[in-house]
Amino acid sequence: MPGLVILLVALLALSLVLLVSVRNRAVLLSEQNAANENEKKIVYDFLDRIGQNVTSGADVDQTIEMIVTFAQEATKADAAGLFIRDAAGVYRPRVIKGLFPPLHRSAAADKLLAKRKYIADKVMKETFMAGDGVLGVVAKTGQQLLIIDASTDERIPDVENTGVEINDLIITPLTVRGEITGVLAVVNKVGGERFNAADASIAAAIADQAAVTYDLVKLYKVKAEQQRLEQELALARAFQAILIPTQTPDLEKVAITGFYRSALEVGGDYFDYIPIDDTHLGIAVADVSGKGIPGALVMSMVRATLRAEARLSLSPKQVLQRVNDQTAQDTRDSVFITMTYGVLDTETGIFRFCRAGHEPILCCSKDLRSVKSYLPEGIALGIVAGETFGVTQEMEIDLAQEQSVVLYTDGVIEAVNGAGEEYGERRFHEALASHSEQEPRKIIDEVIHDIEKFTSGLPQHDDITLFIVSWKPAVQGNGIDQLVHAAAGRG
Amino acid sequence: MKNYELIVHPVENGTHLRRSEIVGCLDSHTVIEFEKQFDDLLADGTATVLLNLEKLSYISSAGISALMGLTHRLRQNEGELYLLKPTEKVQRVFRTLGFTNIFRIVEDETQLKVAQRD
Numbered sequence: 126m127p128g129l130v131i132l133l134v135a136l137l138a139l140s141l142v143l144l145v146s147v148r149n150r151a152v153l154l155s156e157q158n159a160a161n162e163n164e165k166k167i168v169y170d171f172l173d174r175i176g177q178n179v180t181s182g183a184d185v186d187q188t189i190e191m192i193v194t195f196a197q198e199a200t201k202a203d204a205a206g207l208f209i210r211d212a213a214g215v216y217r218p219r220v221i222k223g224l225f226p227p228l229h230r231s232a233a234a235d236k237l238l239a240k241r242k243y244i245a246d247k248v249m250k251e252t253f254m255a256g257d258g259v260l261g262v263v264a265k266t267g268q269q270l271l272i273i274d275a276s277t278d279e280r281i282p283d284v285e286n287t288g289v290e291i292n293d294l295i296i297t298p299l300t301v302r303g304e305i306t307g308v309l310a311v312v313n314k315v316g317g318e319r320f321n322a323a324d325a326s327i328a329a330a331i332a333d334q335a336a337v338t339y340d341l342v343k344l345y346k347v348k349a350e351q352q353r354l355e356q357e358l359a360l361a362r363a364f365q366a367i368l369i370p371t372q373t374p375d376l377e378k379v380a381i382t383g384f385y386r387s388a389l390e391v392g393g394d395y396f397d398y399i400p401i402d403d404t405h406l407g408i409a410v411a412d413v414s415g416k417g418i419p420g421a422l423v424m425s426m427v428r429a430t431l432r433a434e435a436r437l438s439l440s441p442k443q444v445l446q447r448v449n450d451q452t453a454q455d456t457r458d459s460v461f462i463t464m465t466y467g468v469l470d471t472e473t474g475i476f477r478f479c480r481a482g483h484e485p486i487l488c489c490s491k492d493l494r495s496v497k498s499y500l501p502e503g504i505a506l507g508i509v510a511g512e513t514f515g516v517t518q519e520m521e522i523d524l525a526q527e528q529s530v531v532l533y534t535d536g537v538i539e540a541v542n543g544a545g546e547e548y549g550e551r552r553f554h555e556a557l558a559s560h561s562e563q564e565p566r567k568i569i570d571e572v573i574h575d576i577e578k579f580t581s582g583l584p585q586h587d588d589i590t591l592f593i594v595s596w597k598p599a600v601q602g603n604g605i606d607q608l609v610h611a612a613a614g615r616g
Numbered sequence: 617m618k619n620y621e622l623i624v625h626p627v628e629n630g631t632h633l634r635r636s637e638i639v640g641c642l643d644s645h646t647v648i649e650f651e652k653q654f655d656d657l658l659a660d661g662t663a664t665v666l667l668n669l670e671k672l673s674y675i676s677s678a679g680i681s682a683l684m685g686l687t688h689r690l691r692q693n694e695g696e697l698y699l700l701k702p703t704e705k706v707q708r709v710f711r712t713l714g715f716t717n718i719f720r721i722v723e724d725e726t727q728l729k730v731a732q733r734d
Contacts, residue, residue, distance in 0.1 A: 414677040459685035461677075463713065482713040504714030508684060516717055 167199045167327055188338055193220040193309070196331045200295065200324040202311035206248065207335060208260060209299075209307040216253050216264055216308060219339075225312060226289035227251050228260050228282065244288050258282075260308050263296040267305050270296040271325045293319045295328045299336035306336055357418055362387065364421040365395075368428055374398050374406060376471050379524065381408075382565035383592035384573055392588030393420040393462075394534045395428060399435040404472045407435040407444075410483065410532040410590060411464035419460075426455055427462055427506065441466050441479040442519045445506065449481065453510035461505040465532055474524035474596050479517050481506050484538070487531035487554070488522060489561045489568070489593070496554040496561070497527075529565065529595035531557060536587035540576050548579050565593040619673075620646035622653050627662065632695065633728070637668035642679030651682055663695030666728060669702040675709055687719065696729070698722050 189207070197205035204223030208216045227247045255265040259280040263270050275281040275291040282291075292313050299307035309332040314320050365387060373381045385396065393413030401407055409431060413420045427448065434447045445466055452462065465486060467478030480486060482505025485498040501518040522530055533553075540548040556575040560568045569591060576589075620640040627634055634657060642650060657665075665686070675683075687697045699721045702710065710716050722728065 412677075414681050457685075459681040459688070461681065461684065461713070482715070484712065500712070502714065504717055508715075509718060513717060517714070 163323075189335065190220050192331060192335045192338060193222050196309060196311055196328060196335075197222045199327050199331065200311045200320065201315050201318070202295075202320075203313035203315050205309070205311045207299075207307060207309050208253075208264075209339060210255075210264070210305065214254060216255070216260065218249050218251060219307070221245065221248050223312075224289055225310075226282075226287040226291055228258055228287070228291075228310070255305070260296060260310060263298050264305055264308050267298045267300060269298065269325060269329055270294075271320060271322070272296075273319050273321075295320050295325050297325075297328045297332040299332050299339065301336045301340045306339060309335055361416075361418045361421045364418070365424065368395060368421070368425055370396070370398055374400070376406070378474065378597050379469065379471055380565055380595050380597050381592060382569060382595070383590075384569045385588070385590045385592075386585065387588045388536070388585045392416060392534075392536060393424060394536065394588035394590045395424045396532075396590050396592070397428060397431065399432055401436055401439065401468065404470055405439060406469045406471055407431075407466065408469055408476075408532070408594065409464055409466045410534060410592070411462055412483070412534045412536075412588075413460070413462050415460055423452075423456055423460055423462065423507075427452055427464075431466070435466075435468075439468050439477075440519065441468050441477055442517060445479050445481050445517065446514055449504075449506045449514050450510045452507040456507045461507045463505045467530075469524075469594065476522045476524055476530055476594065477519060478522070479503055479519050481517060484533055484535055486520075486522075487533075487557065488527040489529045489531060489557055491528055491562045494558050494561050496531075496558050498550075498554070524594065524596040529561075529593050531591070531593050533592070534588060534590040536585070536589040537572075537576065537591055539587060540580050540589070541583065541586065542580050543583060548576055552579065565595050568593060620649065622650060624653070624657065632661070632663040634662040634665045635668070636665060637671065639671040641674035641676075642672060642682065643674065643676040644678035647676075647678045647682045650679075651685070654686055658689060663690065663693050664698070664728070665690060665695070666698045666700055666722075666725065668700045669706055670700070672702065672706055675706055680709070680713065680715065683719065684715075696720055698728055700725075 193205050193207045196202070202223070204221070204225035206218060206222070206225045207220045209219045210216050224244065225248050227244065228251075253261045253264070255261055259270070259272075262280065272278050272281065272294050275293055281294075290313075294310060294312045296308060296310045298305050299309060309328065311320070311324075311328055314324070369385065373383055381398070383396070385394065387394070393416055395409070395411045395413065397407070397409045399407035399409070411424070411427065413424045413427070415423060430448045430451045431444070434444045438444050445464065448464075448466075461482070463483040464481045465478055465483040466481070467476050469476045478486060480499075480501050480503040482503055485500045488497040488499070489495075490497075499520060499522075501520045503517040504514055524530065538548055538550050538553050542548075552575070553572070556572045557568065560571045563571070572591065573589075620638070620642065623637040623639065625635040625637075636657075638650075640646065654665075667683075683697065683699070690697050697720065699719050701723060702721060707716075707721075710719060710721065
């Protein structure tokens with residue numbers, strides 16, 4: 126980045142020198158060579174200072190302040206002011222140096238103005254539109270104004286209105302790519318002199334520099350903000366990736382088959398497998414209501430609490446109750462997490478679970494080609510601590526009977542197509558049912574394919590998590606081995 | 617194109633009840649305006665809000681968070697947020713989340729408990 130800045134400054138310097146020499150020829154033909162040389166020296170000096178400023182690591186705001194100070198010194202002005210136009214077309218003071226008078230026409234007489242401090246305050250608050258007052262005239266026409274005798278110019282407010290006597294002034298527009306972006310004004314030449322054409326030429330050269338530098342500031346700011354957002358996103362994504370398991374447990378009688386894909390903006394999906402003891406596995410699917418870094422932080426807290434509590438109890442309700450109490454304490458009032466948490470007996474296939482505000486739990490049966498949906502009572506985590514959460518019900522599914530349990534997050538059913546329609550529960554259930562006789566991996570592939578067909582390539586706006594926990598069909602001739610292993614496991 | 621509007625009715629003399637109505641959807645985009653509007657409303661001492669949800673077409677988790685936040689704030693002042701006649705679709709979202717246990721959902725105004733002004 127500094128390299129780029131130096132290059133830009135060098136280019137600007139070159140263009141400025143060319144510009145000044147053109148100006149010199151056009152405006153100052155009648156001036157003496159000595160005066161010309163003097164002017165050139167001032168501009169070179171100015172460029173040196175900008176160069177030093179930039180290479181020494183000063184920020185662009187400081188550089189702009191330096192430019193205005195330089196305008197004041199180079200033209201030997203008592204005061205200088207830089208006004209920048211905002212997006213709404215309002216000109217606001219950006220840098221004011223010296224005793225700068227309030228130049229706005231409507232400046233009301235005020236006895237307090239006699240005090241220097243109050244004048245500065247007033248000037249810093251003063252805004253104008255193109256066309257308003259003497260500054261506005263320049264903002265509107267884009268023509269530099271050199272006023273040698275302000276007392277005869279009716280556009281200049283008098284001392285009773287400003288608190289500062291104005292003798293002479295130069296007002297120069299800041300122009301970038303033909304657009305007026307601000308106004309630079311220098312007021313009252315010191316030492317009993319008045320501003321002349323050479324001063325106007327110097328002011329014009331400096332205003333050109335100020336305009337381009339200010340444009341650069343804006344560019345940097347936009348870039349910096351973009352970078353910040355991108356970094357935050359990358360951080361949240363990396364963080365979420367750390368929290369989510371990359372491998373599914375390898376079990377003898379139960380198959381866990383999953384699909385997870387994070388959205389570009391990083392939704393708040395989380396899932397986990399927690400080994401409890403030799404024959405019990407905790408399984409969680411969750412969705413945090415916040416996104417980005419705040420969402421990832423809440424998720425990491427919930428994960429830590431869940432992992433600690435899961436090992437202490439085989440009751441999913443008890444575990445969720447404790448996680449809820451902890452989360453309700455730690456999170457803001459309005460942050461909540463939906464979660465289905467269940468404890469799977471890996472030997473018997475009994476899956477006991479609770480649904481804390483999460484999507485329904487689905488069961489697929491191969492023979493029936495149907496989907497059953499279970500929605501036991503349950504409240505999302507993090508909202509109400511204590512007793513109210515007690516309404517949450519525990520349920521049990523026998524995998525050996527039902528064959529498979531489908532767990533998912535709302536990213537599945539809220540996938541949106543070009544017409545703004547959601548994929549929805551009905552399509553999801555149909556896709557599951559029509560492939561229910563196939564292997565879990567195949568079912569998931571088909572469902573994801575169906576969602577992608579529905580959204581026809583539109584970007585995914587929320588994380589998608591979908592997995593199937595299924596009972597493995599007994600392998601022929603392997604029954605004895607299984608029994609032996611099961612007995613050893615229990616011992 | 618913005619699909620959101622909050623209609624706010626003046627507080628009736630002698631009560632603390634603020635009637636209001638959402639038209640459109642409450643999602644992560646419109647929720648910013650919703651929260652700002654209620655910041656202003658609560659600043660004037662509104663303690664009980666009746667929010668008509670008949671014309672709320674969609675609510676996202678960000679929208680639910682906002683309703684939850686508002687409920688908490690009003691309850692801190694011994695007030696309440698009453699949600700009037702949510703559509704079946706919105707009701708289902710509340711039910712899934714278990715928030716029917718938390719929100720005060722009413723079918724008509726007779727179910728309201730409103731503090732009277734002294």
